[in-house]
Amino acid sequence: MYHHPDLMPFTPRERPSMRAAASNMIENWPPQAYRDEYAIMRGVWPILPRTLLLTDPSVIEEILIARPEKFRRDLFQTRALSNIVNRQSLFFAEGADWRWQRRAASPAFRHDKLRALTPTFVKCAESLVSEWRQAPRDAIFDVAPAMSRVTFDIILTAVLGPGAQDLDRNKFLAAINPSLSTIAWRFLYARIGAPRFLPFPGSGRVAESVHWLHRAISGLVAQRRVSGIDADDILSLLLSAQDPETGRVMNDEELISNLYTFMIAGHETSATALAWTLWLLAHDQTSQQRLRDEVEFVVGKHDITVENINNLTFTRQTLQESMRLFPPAIGVGRAPIEDIKIGPHHLRAGELAIIAGWCVHRHEKLWDHPHGFDPDRFSPERTKSRHRCAYLPFGAGPRICIGMNFAMLEMTVILAILVRSFRFSILPGHRIELATNLTLRAKNGLPLKIEPA
Numbered sequence: 001m002y003h004h005p006d007l008m009p010f011t012p013r014e015r016p017s018m019r020a021a022a023s024n025m026i027e028n029w030p031p032q033a034y035r036d037e038y039a040i041m042r043g044v045w046p047i048l049p050r051t052l053l054l055t056d057p058s059v060i061e062e063i064l065i066a067r068p069e070k071f072r073r074d075l076f077q078t079r080a081l082s083n084i085v086n087r088q089s090l091f092f093a094e095g096a097d098w099r100w101q102r103r104a105a106s107p108a109f110r111h112d113k114l115r116a117l118t119p120t121f122v123k124c125a126e127s128l129v130s131e132w133r134q135a136p137r138d139a140i141f142d143v144a145p146a147m148s149r150v151t152f153d154i155i156l157t158a159v160l161g162p163g164a165q166d167l168d169r170n171k172f173l174a175a176i177n178p179s180l181s182t183i184a185w186r187f188l189y190a191r192i193g194a195p196r197f198l199p200f201p202g203s204g205r206v207a208e209s210v211h212w213l214h215r216a217i218s219g220l221v222a223q224r225r226v227s228g229i230d231a232d233d234i235l236s237l238l239l240s241a242q243d244p245e246t247g248r249v250m251n252d253e254e255l256i257s258n259l260y261t262f263m264i265a266g267h268e269t270s271a272t273a274l275a276w277t278l279w280l281l282a283h284d285q286t287s288q289q290r291l292r293d294e295v296e297f298v299v300g301k302h303d304i305t306v307e308n309i310n311n312l313t314f315t316r317q318t319l320q321e322s323m324r325l326f327p328p329a330i331g332v333g334r335a336p337i338e339d340i341k342i343g344p345h346h347l348r349a350g351e352l353a354i355i356a357g358w359c360v361h362r363h364e365k366l367w368d369h370p371h372g373f374d375p376d377r378f379s380p381e382r383t384k385s386r387h388r389c390a391y392l393p394f395g396a397g398p399r400i401c402i403g404m405n406f407a408m409l410e411m412t413v414i415l416a417i418l419v420r421s422f423r424f425s426i427l428p429g430h431r432i433e434l435a436t437n438l439t440l441r442a443k444n445g446l447p448l449k450i451e452p453a
């Protein structure tokens with residue numbers, strides 16, 4: 001078990017602060033959320049209302065798995081995220097609308113499709129390895145943007161196939177940044193009922209870049225419709241999807257929204273998880289060497305194959321433990337569609353309940369030494385007796401992340417290749433400060449020293 005104060009980089013606040021609400025909102029989740037079955041985040045009345053934080057796995061199970069039809073995504077999270085993960089997409093659809101979109105997209109995440117993507121995962125990771133090999137000895141790299149570039153290349157190939165080269169990758173990544181880094185502001189404004197036109201720091205740049213992104217993706221859809229190419233990618237799948245019950249197909253707005261959603265939800269999350277994993281391994285050299293030994297034993301010097309992946313057990317456990325400590329999504333929000341009683345809670349229709357993944361994952365009653373790093377927590381023996389809602393990086397129930405298997409496969413391949421090739425170490429004195437953007441990021445990046453292994 002590895003311990004370091006940076007693994008819990010802030011002290012939970014008894015009294016919420018507006019500064020934290022606009023930058024690192026989990027700092028406002030009170031200490032009780034790490035030891036009780038639920039907690040109320042106090043309001044800074046009349047500005048910030050009280051918020052219910054759920055941490056009891058059996059209550060969470062009831063909401064996400066047993067009675068999901070009684071809940072919908074809450075309006076606050078929807079307003080905060082919906083300029084970047086688009087409103088008409090699978091991510092935000094509800095009821096029958098959601099069911100058909102989920103059915104339409106599911107074939108892209110079937111096992112055979114994911115297996116077929118393995119060479120793309122290898123190629124994109126190896127291209128970063130070549131880039132880093134050119135660097136001088138003891139070079140320092142911020143691994144957060146580097147992971148975003150690799151996972152973005154992968155998702156572009158999965159979504160657009162041959163059309164991937166028509167998109168300006170750097171411009172796209174730069175254009176999503178203003179929206180990603182202002183999510184805490186939009187959530188805060190939604191919570192206090194501020195009008196949408198009220199500016200916040202960076203809102204002008206957000207509007208401009210969202211406009212550019214929309215145009216870029218509409219262009220790609222129009223191009224594919226004209227060319228009539230039937231490629232083996234997610235765009236072609238969505239273009240040909242038809243609801244067997246109603247005969248409905250996706251209109252352009254839904255197509256654009258879903259492409260957008262996959263391109264963003266499909267790379268930013270895995271990039272975040274990978275960056276935190278490298279940072280944790282840079283702290284814990286013993287686990288880093290154990291992972292390297294595993295890759296050398298299972299794969300040797302060859303390219304990783306699909307058959308290898310199952311045997312990379314410690315690599316996978318390391319990713320799982322990393323997403324426990326630093327879950328890319330800090331929690332999911334739900335609101336009941338009617339007044340309802342769940343466990344000890346009487347919730348009114350539309351009231352926000354946050355399933356506080358960050359706190360569940362560090363809860364005193366659910367984990368020994370909750371702030372310590374120990375990939376062996378995810379060994380099969382130790383996982384067996386754990387409640388299925390004590391660990392929720394991908395959510396649970398019918399709305400569980402559709403890209404979960406995609407992400408686990410992709411991250412296992414990338415992590416194995418990087419750790420086989422390089423040794424990562426921390427920069428002494430570099431302190432991290434968390435930022436709750438679309439995913440849980442470090443405000444000043446995650447710079448690491450990188451040398452050949």
Ligand code: HEM
Pocket residue numbers: 090091092102261262265266267269270273327328329332392393394395396398399400401402403404406407
């Ligand atoms: C480490 C990587 C990832 C993490 C931690 C993650 C996490 C999540 C979480 C927490 C949810 C919300 C579940 C809920 O509201 O109950 C979600 C939903 C979703 N994710 Fe992921 N995700 C990851 C990778 C991906 C990838 C690779 C894709 C696509 C290629 C993707 C696409 C989606 C979509 C479309 C939804 C909405 C599903 C629905 O509402 O039916 N995610 N993800």
